[in-house]
Amino acid sequence: MWTNHRRNATPFPCGLVDNRFTNRREFLRKAGSGFASVALLDLLDRQNLLANTRTHHAATAKSVIWLFMEGGPSAMDTFDPKPALNRHHGQKPPASIDVFFGNPGPLMKSPFTFKQHGKSGTWICDHMPHIARHADDLALIKSCHAESPAHGPAMYQMNTGMVRTGFPSAGAWIQYGLAASNQELPGFVVLQNSRGSKGGANNWGAGFLPSEFQGTPFRAQGTPLLHLNRPEDLNREQQRRMLDLARRWNRAHATKHPGESDLLGRIHSFELAFRMQSSALETVDLASEPEPIRARYGLDKDHTRAFGEKCLLARRLIERGVRFVQVYCDDEWDSHSNLEEQHAQRMAETDQPVGALLSDLKQRGLLDQTLVIWGGEFGRMPVSEKALGRDHNPHGFLVWMAGGGIRGGTSYGELDEIGWRSATNPVSVNDLHATILHALGLNHERLTYRHNGREFRLTDVAGEPVHAIFA
Numbered sequence: 001m002w003t004n005h006r007r008n009a010t011p012f013p014c015g016l017v018d019n020r021f022t023n024r025r026e027f028l029r030k031a032g033s034g035f036a037s038v039a040l041l042d043l044l045d046r047q048n049l050l051a052n053t054r055t056h057h058a059a060t061a062k063s064v065i066w067l068f069m070e071g072g073p074s075a076m077d078t079f080d081p082k083p084a085l086n087r088h089h090g091q092k093p094p095a096s097i098d099v100f101f102g103n104p105g106p107l108m109k110s111p112f113t114f115k116q117h118g119k120s121g122t123w124i125c126d127h128m129p130h131i132a133r134h135a136d137d138l139a140l141i142k143s144c145h146a147e148s149p150a151h152g153p154a155m156y157q158m159n160t161g162m163v164r165t166g167f168p169s170a171g172a173w174i175q176y177g178l179a180a181s182n183q184e185l186p187g188f189v190v191l192q193n194s195r196g197s198k199g200g201a202n203n204w205g206a207g208f209l210p211s212e213f214q215g216t217p218f219r220a221q222g223t224p225l226l227h228l229n230r231p232e233d234l235n236r237e238q239q240r241r242m243l244d245l246a247r248r249w250n251r252a253h254a255t256k257h258p259g260e261s262d263l264l265g266r267i268h269s270f271e272l273a274f275r276m277q278s279s280a281l282e283t284v285d286l287a288s289e290p291e292p293i294r295a296r297y298g299l300d301k302d303h304t305r306a307f308g309e310k311c312l313l314a315r316r317l318i319e320r321g322v323r324f325v326q327v328y329c330d331d332e333w334d335s336h337s338n339l340e341e342q343h344a345q346r347m348a349e350t351d352q353p354v355g356a357l358l359s360d361l362k363q364r365g366l367l368d369q370t371l372v373i374w375g376g377e378f379g380r381m382p383v384s385e386k387a388l389g390r391d392h393n394p395h396g397f398l399v400w401m402a403g404g405g406i407r408g409g410t411s412y413g414e415l416d417e418i419g420w421r422s423a424t425n426p427v428s429v430n431d432l433h434a435t436i437l438h439a440l441g442l443n444h445e446r447l448t449y450r451h452n453g454r455e456f457r458l459t460d461v462a463g464e465p466v467h468a469i470f471a
Helices: 024-031 035-046 083-087 151-160 170-177 200-204 236-256 261-283 291-296 302-319 339-363 429-439
Strands: 063-068 114-117 122-125 138-145 188-191 216-218 324-328 370-375 397-402 410-412 422-424 449-451 454-456
Touching: 063 302, 063 339, 138 422, 138 429, 151 200, 151 429, 170 188, 170 324, 170 429, 188 302, 261 302, 291 339, 302 324, 302 339, 339 370, 370 429
Parallel strands: 063 324, 063 370, 138 410, 188 216, 188 324
Antiparallel strands: 114 122, 138 397, 370 397, 449 454
């Protein structure tokens, strides 16, 4: 029995109920060989018989919107003020502090002011008034830690669980484990950093999973994918006949190479692109949104428009059944020289769109079933760099989650008094991944894939869900 396959995909058993067939080659061997097996898969694919959303346990969320604050936002300057930094400002740091670029400066207090918000009394920087209105929706995980102080490896780890390339991203694992609920859109969509993310497409790649599970980058404006539209001299019926011919050729080739997942992924991508030609264009048509909604997301202002468009598009995507949307900010939080100016700019660009997204999801009844994640690949040091900046800090940083069964108005774990290292209830990147899978009803220890003779998981390094933040 196959379980938890992505809709419109060839079957990939995930071990949710029966893990007898652990990869495509094994299934093809069990099902038979040659053209008949590939044709059978294609028939099942077309008749939508492979979709199955059975989970290991009751899910608290159906979809994920991951707001990726690339560059490393500072916990003590956003959601976790440290009074000890005010008291010890300008003093020599502990000798044990190690910084990425060397020569740490003195301890540096936050240049920002904070207030408590909501019934929970959550401390939030005054530069984020829109997010502050949702203080009682947020669960702050204050004791996160990672392995690498370099952006590229840290990005890989936050996305795939590993600091090196070649491993599937969290979105790809979720695609592998769960069926998409919309056949005309990808199940995993990436709204990229327009300047290019550190590490590039490996951050949303499929690794050793079949390639069709990788993220699909969308543009927030215009045609979501380049070359998606048909040439003017080709009608839909003609295009369908061309695709059917290509399908027959590809299937014939696949009989000679039954383990080539890239080929089967290519067949899938052709079909998905064909179906997307109308639905994707409709989805990205933000002009169809009422003007008050557009203004709420900040589309009427230069500094909030770019991220606001991505947040609004993320809502439209999950509203239409996309399972996993990752939203990257365009300008990074990497504040080495002037943290006050750079972090203030990033907060000004993202605060209103994020607050609008949370409000919009709540008003539409979508927040309860959508897990929203906010955070970067690491945090920043409590000491100064170049007098007014902060260096990279993988030893302690903050991520918050909201919606999707999360118990809002709570916090979990603590950094030490100056915000350098996780001090209580440390949460690794693998723990974060296990938490995301748990919300979607997936047991991180049972969602596996056999590769090179062994079973792999997203949380291949030990991880545990942070159960305390669930309602």
